[in-house]
Amino acid sequence: MPFFVACSTFGAVNGVLLTSSRLFYAGALEGQMPEILTMIQIKRMTPTPAVLFMAFLSLIYLGSSNIYALISYVGFATWISIGLAVACVPWLRYTAPDLERPIKVNLFWPIIYIIATIIITIVPMFAAPIETGIGVGIISTGIPVYLIFIKLKKPAAVRRFLKSIDTFLQKVMMVCQPETPSDL
Incomplete structure (x- = not known):
């Protein structure tokens, strides 16, 4: 196995x-x-x-020699990134209702996903603030690139x-x- x-x-x-x-x-x-x-x-x-x-x-x-810290860094950054991308679905439905949508999704699913993302990203802020801070730092490295x-x-x-x-x-x-x- x-x-x-x-x-x-x-x-x-x-x-x-x-x-x-x-x-x-x-x-x-x-x-x-x-x-x-x-x-x-x-x-x-x-x-x-x-x-x-x-x-x-x-x-x-x-x-990184600590696999759990690495999972925390990357996991937090991934959840924030994907959560923000999914948050665009209800935002665009509200701000651009006439926009053509090749894929139509019931708003219930993105909202549930956004709530789960908020929970998954807020809990580590209290449970592992250092790793979460490093995850924010990883995301912030995109600012100078931009x-x-x-x-x-x-x-x-x-x-x-x-x-x-x-x-x-x-x-x-x-x-x-x-x-x-x-x-x-």
């Missing part, structure tokens, strides 16, 4: 690594992440830089420097821009 649990865990981690890297790829296509993350590998047609970036982040998480890559107009020297890094990484990873986003 432990062997099958290990196989299942490995498969789940593999799936999360590959799907999460696609989120970085999609964010980069929207201009919310560095341009190198929009590149695809020439032979395999996969977003190699995004996969490697996700793998690098995973290795950073492995630096400011640097999206909000602020970069000086020409910074843009040239970033372009040279992109060119170097393109050559090292043998990646290029897809002709259209639908190529993947």
Whole structure:
């Protein structure tokens, strides 16, 4: 039984690594992440830089020796992120009632999910405030990324420097821009 649990865990981690890297790829296509993350590998047609970036982040998480603290950090950040995304459903229903909705969901389910998210995120604030604070810190690392890559107009020297890094990484990873986003 432990062997099958290990196989299942490995498969789940593999799936999360590959799907999460696609989120970085999609964010980069929207201009919310560095341009190198929009590149695809020439032979395999996969977003190699995004996969490697996700793998690098995973290795950073492995630096923690306390698995329970790591679960608290990532769990809190995940619940906050998903809870805020689900909170958009009733918000958009209220603020934009005429918006076309390809998927219609009864408001009962998002509201139940939001209540559960509030409970799941408030309880750790009292039970494990240090881990919760670190989870908030992890989420807050997105603020400088947003400011640097999206909000602020970069000086020409910074843009040239970033372009040279992109060119170097393109050559090292043998990646290029897809002709259209639908190529993947």
